[in-house]
Structure formats: structure tokens, C-alpha cells
Amino acid sequence: MVFGQLSEIINASELALLAINNTNELNKILFELYPILEEMKFTIAVNKKIIHENTPLNHKDIVALLPPFSGG
């Protein structure tokens, strides 16, 4: 699942990818598919838990990419 500006880059709010072992691998694939993503800051959550290190992914895990925004 992708949020905010990121969904514009991916042109969808959801994306299904198969056979990805961990979040580093996911990032690599996403950056290849959408090079602009690499310049963006976002936080990654695996099954609703925010992660800060490379995290293993299993089949049907839900990964969310949450960008910061600052409007008020």
C-alpha cells in the first residue's frame, strides 16, 4: 500500500509483488520500476509495524510506504 505523493508516482494505491525476500529487495525493485521513488523519503511498515532495518518478507505480508508531509 502506498500513501500520499507516493501513490502518484506508482499511479495506484496498491501494488502486488511476488517472491520478494526482504524489504531491501523490495526497495531495489521499486526503485527500478519507479526511479523517482529513490529521491523520496518514506517510512516502511510491514504488517502495520514501522521498521527501520532490513526485514524479511513472507507471502501475503502487507507493506505500506508512508511519506512525510507537513501541511496544517
Added chain:
Amino acid sequence: MSFTQNNDRYHRQIILKEFGETSQQKLLNAKVLVIGAGGLGCPALLYLTAAGVGTIGIIDFDVVTITNLHRQILFSENDIGKQKAATAAIKLAQINPEIQIRVYNFQLTNKNAIELLANYDLVIDGTDNFATRYLINDACVILNKPLVYGSVLRFEGQVGVFNLMDNETQIKTNYRDLFPEPPNPLNALSCNEAGVIGVLPGIIGTMQATEAIKIITGVGKTLCNKIISYNALQNLFYDFEITPVLNPIEKFPQNEMEFLNFNYEWFCSLKANVSVISIIEFEELRIKEKITIIDVRERNELPLVNEFDFISIPLNDLPNLLASIPTDNKIIFFCKSGNRSLKAVKLFNEKYPQLLAYSLSGGINAWQQFNNKTSLK
């Protein structure tokens, strides 16, 4: 402060069995600081006032403009040009004259934040830029104050509670655990540029008030160590559990001294990798050299600037008008808070890589604040 039992004002919430007189008394004893009386601040202030929070501080240095009115619901058309904080206080006093409202018509900076926040039990962040958000977060961490965070853009909002200990897990997280580094300002969008649907800050700001009331009274489960993302178009609420960053890459202030020496505007513009000029450097340059100053704000934006000559080219028009900019002198771009001017420098240098162009750090807000301070001396 105490309320009388025959005070009917709070009757409908006092009769809630989870709430009762005890919670009402806690609200009346509480001191809440709302930072920013804008889209988020207005609804939060309205409900905290109505609910009977005993002391409410409002800090905002800005004035009301017509583009605020679709979402900043405390203000009317005849408030345009007036100070937001003072105007909000007048309206709120009409709703509930029994509480104390304190007004701060100035900008929150790392020089005044610690002293100000120390007077309050809880802080609500309703600001509109990353530099102030990191500043508020760090001040709350140093002072150990709970912080209710809210943020909006277009049709999406975020709300969360920082710096509040979860008694079960003994975990306490903050904004830097959610977003350790600010985004590159060249990629980050503000409501000025990207827009926001008016009701959205109404929803998020009201949720911030709800969290504040729950934290103060201890009623219910708070968003401690959590953030909710709300998408108004998809009707989607999604919640995240925040976990602490164990090895922070970015060093951030751990005590008051480090906080006073931390340059938040610089921290948030660093990633842009464009030339920035400080207010003092700008003032010196204005005296010493012939420079070309360009305002990239929209044409209706306040404050008006009469103190120096400039060319007005809103950021959206800049790509088409780059060729019209005279290039004999150094170019200084400015906007309201120094973000759009970074983008302007980037655009300018893409066309003229060899020419010197700078973004005014902190924008016209910081410039005005600097000059008000020096004229008072």
C-alpha cells in the same frame, strides 16, 4: 480552577460514565498549547475550548488571508489581515469565557520554545512546515511533554501521539522514530502548492483534540506509539505502530544547549543541495551589492513587502518566465518560509548553471521576525 456541580455547560460529557466529574476537573486543571492556529489548530482549539480545558495557549505569528477561510473555520472574511492567534482568542472566549486563553503573536523558534512549552502539560502540533515540526518534537522530548501530531495534504491526513510512555511496553516514541530525516524540500509539497480539501484538517484537528482529551483525563486508549493515516477519497483509515529507531543516523539535540544551537531550517533544507543565504547575509548583501530579488509567492500572499524592491514571479509561473529574469546581478529568491524559494533556485540553476542564485533561509517570515527584533532594540 474548579467547576460548580450546577454548571450545566459540561453536563452532557459529565454524565458519561467513563468520563464523570473527575475527568472534567482534570480538563479544567490542564494547560494545553496549540501551535499554529490554522487548518488543524482551529478545530482543535474550538473543541478544547468547548470541552473546558482550563488553560489554552495559542501561538501563531501569521495573519488571516482569504485562502485560509475554506478550512480555518475560526476566521471570517472581516478578519483578513488580522493576527490569527489574537483573533482566534476573541472567538474562543465567546464560546467559553470560563477558561483562560493565552495569546502568543510570534513565531516559535528554538530560542523561545523551551521556555514557552515548559508552561504547558501537553502540546498540539498544527504547524505547516517540517522545520517547526522537528523543532517542536525535539523540545517535547527534552521537556518530556506529550505531543499530539497532525498533518494534512490534499485528501490525506496523519494523526499520532508522541513522547507518551506506554505503561505496558515501557516504549516511548517520537516524530524522529516515524520520520528520522526530513524529506528533500525539492520533493516535499505544501498545502500552498499542492492544495488541501477543507474538511480534512477539520477531521484531523478534531482527532488531535480527542487525543488530547484522552491523554489528560486518562479515559480510553490513546494513539501512543501509533499513527493513523486517513484517506478521505478512499474512506480508508490505516494505523501504524511506531517502533524506536535504535541507531539514529541523524544526530539530534538531546538537551537544551544542543537544542539552542541546532539550526532547524538548515537541517530541513540540507538535502536540497542548493545555495541558501541567511537573513544576516541577505541584509549585508542588500547594502553592499546590486542584487536582483524575486518573490516566488502567489500574488495574493501576505505579508506585503515594501522595504525593498523585488520582482514577483509565482513559483508555478517561473519555468515559463526564467528567460525574463535579468541576470546581471546575484539573484535572491524568497517565499514565505524558504521552501518554494529552494525549488526556484533549483529551476533557475538548471537553466543557468553558471549563475549565482540563492534561497532566502526561513523566507519573508524569518526576515520580518529578524527586522522586528532589531528595530525593538
